[in-house]
Amino acid sequence: MTKDVIVLTPTMPDAKTIVAGLFAGGPDLEVRTLADGAVVQLCAPDGRTLVSVEVPFLVHTPGEAQRLLGPDVTAPDVPFWWTEARASTAVEEADRLAGSFAGRLATVLGGSVWPPQAAHTDVVPVAPDASGAAPPTTPPAVDALTDGTAVVIQDRPVIAMTSWLSDALREATANDRALTIVTPPRTTLTLPARFALHGHPNRWVVQLPGSGYYDGLSGAELHWQEQAFTPVRDADGSTRVAASFQPVPDTGERQLILNIRTTHEPDERLVLGGALESACRHLTGAPPAGWSTAEPVSLPWSTRQLTALARSRAPQPTWLVAVGPAGSPAVATTTVTRTTAGVEEDITLTLGYGPDEAVPLDAIEPLAQALAAEHGLTSMLTSLRAARRDVTVPPRFEAPPAPITFTLGPDAVRGIGLTHAARPPLDTAPVRLGAATAPCLHYPLGGDGSDASAWERLQQLMDHLKAA
Template sequence: MTKDVIALTPEMPDLPTLLAGLYAGGPDLGVNTTADGAVVQLCAPDGRPLVSVEAPILVQVPGEATRLLGHAVEEGPVWWTEARASTAVAEAARLAGSFAGRLATVLGGTVWPPEAATTDVIPLTTDISAIPAPAIAAPAVDVLTDTTAVVIQDRPLIAVTSWLSDALRTAAGSDRALQIVTPPTARLTLPARTALRGLPNRWVVQDPEHGYYDGLSGAVLHWKNGTFTPMQDDQGAARVAEAFAPAPDTGDRQLILTLRTRHPADENLVLGRALETAFRHLTGAPPAGWSTAEPVNLPWSTRQLTDLARARAPRPTWLVAVGHPDRPALATLRVLRTPAGVEEDIVLALGYGGDEAPPLDAIEELATALDADGLVTLLTSLRAARRDLTAPPSLEAPPVPVAFTLGSDEAEAIGRARAGHPPLGLTPTRVGLEGKPALHYPMGDGTDPDAWSTFQGLIRHLFTAAGSTDMIRPFFNTETPVPKR
């Protein structure tokens, strides 16, 4: 297990300041580098890593530290320097706190969590020869088996940090599942929920009274054959943990848009415009920033994210975008190079309190605007969930479809007669160009669960006959199935 400590400073920690921080353990400890120099490790005399420090990143997006840490930070850019301490050695967590505290003292910043901050020299007194050496050198992974990489986190909010992103890539590259173990007080950001929603990855909640369970499905888990797996009854069905109970309905809602765009792969292509369009229509402003991990640290720029995706092609590129602090808005964007061109898969979530009305009346106009930028499909849904867009380890109602939009090119490919006359009593609205419109299918105000049956029937009608099974799959896997009680 590891303990995370973060220094937030108005100035970049230079080499002398970093060395002063690394001197937190006195002269007997050593320093090592890994990840091509991106991670510096404070090590015991035998070379065992005690604290791993990632290269500082400049967070230029307002509100990011508050969103992820609940930690007030002065306005303006802030340097985020994160340290992970191994809890296998008693002094490691205090070493991380002393490292961060020294940076904050020299540069005038703050430390999260605040109680971790110190500038004391922490001598190593533990007999580390009696402690088993870690099985893997990767600083983000705590347990590694043939099938699974386990990360144990004690943060209140689990985000897809560069640490976790690296662990995801490492696990996927070695054909392993990534399983994150947290206390029941932890929550997930939208990107973390997306990353852990589908098997083989899993969010494992360690409840002191109820044992282990899946934080997204509620399935009771146990450690078996080197991985956390559901416990089954005599009929082979998984059980739901008692702790996985519905949270009280506070009136908070999340508006969720799941959309795909497709573009010709030419040198003039600019990515991210559809996402920017959605932000402008629903929040009144473009995204505040984007990044390949959390915290989101770069000011919004479609040109820069396009350059990154082009440099990585034909490999896919995964990105996060965030809105301004006054309106919770968070999106993930995946850029794929396919035989048909360049595709963007986008999930955008916006949070509303009980006294705020989600702008459902803006969706049809948004669909019209998106069709001008290569829209393939758009699913709009509404769910009872937290305004801050985080996911607790408790049962949440699934999103209810509000509308579905079929882009004009996709409608042409399916056939206007078929797409325009579904056998379900749905009457699509023609939006966009008069001669080649997109088709917009309203399905309610997000309060009728039966809209799911209507939506699924529509999707089967549109895509099964056309043989587009790849189009169907994302819509039928929007939530992790809940096992039987």
């Protein structure tokens, strides 16, 4: 198991400060670097990894510390520096060593440490390994490694798709392993982390007090068997559902979800991110606050910089995460892919609303028209569900969203045929938006996010459109 300690400072930790922090274990410990210097590890003389420290990065996005570490966390004004250390609990002294490293940085530079009780400045001597065995080698974020599973154990209020976790997932996938994250039941996932873990073979494993495990997304009761977490089955072979996987009470909170796909000509003047910005402006009144390739979201919003990154990685796809403006809980993921059709953006934007906040459903139709006219809209599915305003995922049963509208972009309408696409087997005719010669079609599906029959209407629509 590892424990995370995070230092938030108003100024960048320079080399002298980092070295002072690394001397928290005395002069006998060794230092090595990984990932071309992106990770610094403090090691015992026998080679055991004690603490791994990621290179500090600058966070420009307001509210990121509170979103990922809890509403009560104290952070400097943006921009501030985020330095993250992971202590291995395979060595008893490692967590205090990480706390001393963090405390020394905060003492020299100001700022704060999360969790605050971890910070101190004592020298922490490390006892030699009595076994004399050579330490196993694992990636910095991984706690246990088997032939088929990479296990990451974390005790944080929110599990985000950090660079640590991205690297662990990438390496597990490359070596045909499942990534398993083990957390206590009070932990939630950000939506980017949930999307990464959704579906077999990756798992979110919730450890109950005392003993017992279950899948935080499906509720399946689990046990450790044959070097992996596997479902516990009854005598008839059915999977048990954990008693803790109860439905989340309906508090009146809602999530509005937009699945947007756009297609662009691969022109050198192409600028990406416009569809997401337009959606955010229509629904919150402001553009996204920031974007990044991992969480925390660290960069100020810039379609120009986003496009430059995607272009530098082409023809490989680019995955991005963005967050909404302050006061509007919103998270989006975007995958940019070069295909035979052009440059495609697959966007999932989720916005949270409290029980006293109106969901801006009247903004969906104008948004659809703007996306079709200006941003190469191929399709957009809008759905609504009862779920947390902070747009995180708890280890409880949540009702799936129900579709509200579906929009087909002008090129897709042309490919299907306007006459056929405009006559679906639905009670309500689609609304024609945009130019009369090349309209997009906006299909109301009814419902308020709780009408399960809206899925049947969507399926009827999809069958009709595919029949063309």
